[in-house]
Amino acid sequence: MENKIYDYVIIGAGIAGCSTAYFLSRHTNNILLIDKNDSVAGGASGAAGAFLSPLLGKNNSFKDLVTKALKFSTQFYKDNFSDCIINNGVLRIPKNEDDREKFKTYDHDFEFTINDNGYFFPIGSLINSTKLCLNLTTNINKLLGFNVDKIKFADNLWYINDKIKTKNLILCTGAYVDFLPSYVQIRPVWGQRIVCKSSKKLTHNYHKECSVSLSLDNTYDNDTKKPYLISIGATHHRLVLEKKCDNTFVFPNFSTCNHCPTGCKEDTQKLLAMANDIIKLDDLEVIEAYGGARASSHDYFPVIGDLVDDTLTLKEFSYLKNGTYVPSNRFTRHKNLFVLNGVGGRGFVLSPYLAKQLVEHIIGGKELEEDIKSERLFKRWVKK
Numbered sequence: 001m002e003n004k005i006y007d008y009v010i011i012g013a014g015i016a017g018c019s020t021a022y023f024l025s026r027h028t029n030n031i032l033l034i035d036k037n038d039s040v041a042g043g044a045s046g047a048a049g050a051f052l053s054p055l056l057g058k059n060n061s062f063k064d065l066v067t068k069a070l071k072f073s074t075q076f077y078k079d080n081f082s083d084c085i086i087n088n089g090v091l092r093i094p095k096n097e098d099d100r101e102k103f104k105t106y107d108h109d110f111e112f113t114i115n116d117n118g119y120f121f122p123i124g125s126l127i128n129s130t131k132l133c134l135n136l137t138t139n140i141n142k143l144l145g146f147n148v149d150k151i152k153f154a155d156n157l158w159y160i161n162d163k164i165k166t167k168n169l170i171l172c173t174g175a176y177v178d179f180l181p182s183y184v185q186i187r188p189v190w191g192q193r194i195v196c197k198s199s200k201k202l203t204h205n206y207h208k209e210c211s212v213s214l215s216l217d218n219t220y221d222n223d224t225k226k227p228y229l230i231s232i233g234a235t236h237h238r239l240v241l242e243k244k245c246d247n248t249f250v251f252p253n254f255s256t257c258n259h260c261p262t263g264c265k266e267d268t269q270k271l272l273a274m275a276n277d278i279i280k281l282d283d284l285e286v287i288e289a290y291g292g293a294r295a296s297s298h299d300y301f302p303v304i305g306d307l308v309d310d311t312l313t314l315k316e317f318s319y320l321k322n323g324t325y326v327p328s329n330r331f332t333r334h335k336n337l338f339v340l341n342g343v344g345g346r347g348f349v350l351s352p353y354l355a356k357q358l359v360e361h362i363i364g365g366k367e368l369e370e371d372i373k374s375e376r377l378f379k380r381w382v383k384k
């Protein structure tokens with residue numbers, strides 16, 4: 001057992017964990033960021049196209065959240081990590097005539113211009129996901145290639161694999177939910193992105209049924225005359241996973257398909273067809289494919305902050321099961337245990353915005369928005 005006691009250990013070095021580490025590091029340098037992969041962004045965050053784009057649709061509280069997060073995160077990346085963001089805009093193309101009519105009725109929260117094909121939003125951006133996660137955590141102590149298989153709370157400390165001690169533990173484990181209470185019910189949504197060579201130069205991102213990135217200039221190769229790299233993503237698969245007796249899921253080993261040269265052929269063909277429906281790209285050559293699992297909650301909102309201790313809360317208020325109302329501030333929380341998860345298909349939009357709120361909540365006691373707290377998931381689960 002190490003003697004050192006950390007102020008904070010974060011499990012998960014994806015965009016959620018790296019953003020959390022970045023904002024925490026403004027308050028303390030006694031932080032450890034752990035991941036089972038050998039590098040940061042080895043999970044969904046490395047697979048992501050990492051497009052930033054507005055959510056179009058009717059007004060509702062989820063759209064409000066995405067709009068606030070997109071404004072914040074875009075500015076945050078530009079101010080602090082300008083070499084990880086390309087802000088050249090996105091052309092959003094309606095899927096069909098029905099969709100085109102709907103586009104006209106939406107309140108668009110961002111500046112746009114209409115052209116023949118669709119709506120061009122200057123706010124649209126592309127993020128270099130791995131470089132961003134590396135840059136967010138330059139000054140953070142990391143323990144990579146370390147699989148956490150046990151966490152335990154004793155004597156006011158969290159013990160990780162009976163080896164590492166910390167006062168506070170933050171779970172940013174994405175689609176791996178082994179340490180989350182069962183009421184959180186995060187579902188994995190699998191997807192693939194491909195990287196292709198093309199001779200066509202695209203100057204902004206596109207989105208219709210998939211996203212197509214602008215061409216990355218620095219990939220120009222005079223010899224092949226197929227110089228530009230573009231990124232095309234992503235497919236969506238909701239897999240039904242086998243449940244273990246403790247209610248956690250048996251995962252396929254998706255680390256093996258995380259960065260394979262060809263990827264899933266069916267998904268690759270699907271992406272190429274969807275991309276060609278956006279813009280004719282005759283001479284595409286697929287050079288890489290990335291796969292990963294997005295972590296989605298049942299109501300699509302993320303889950304941030306303290307975690308309700310379902311066992312102790314139900315012991316005290318067993319009548320919650322009959323639907324009796326108990327104010328959430330009376331629920332018992334797991335001590336010094338926090339979460340940032342459920343960022344779904346918008347991790348690069350949501351994570352910096354949410355990580356800042358999480359840190360202000362942990363350090364300064366700032367109240368979190370109701371929609372993103374764990375209580376809502378506990379209340380829904382307990383009723384069932």
Ligand SMILES: Cc1cc2nc3c(=O)[nH]c(=O)nc-3n(C[C@H](O)[C@H](O)[C@H](O)COP(=O)(O)OP(=O)(O)OC[C@H]3O[C@@H](n4cnc5c(N)ncnc54)[C@H](O)[C@@H]3O)c2cc1C
Pocket residue numbers: 011012013014015016017034035036037041042043044045046047048049050051052146147148149172173174175176190191192193211233234235290291292293294295340341342343344345346347348349350
């Ligand atoms: C194909 C694809 C395309 C996407 N495109 C976009 C996009 O264009 N824009 C966008 O904003 N989002 C996109 N997303 C979604 C985005 O990738 C996710 O929202 C985001 O990466 C989630 O970040 P995370 O940190 O929560 O999870 P992850 O990046 O999965 O990080 C979780 C980390 O926790 C680690 N971990 C888990 N359990 C343990 C353990 N027991 N011990 C040690 N380490 C552990 C894992 O190894 C992993 O590295 C896409 C996702 C996919 C799959």
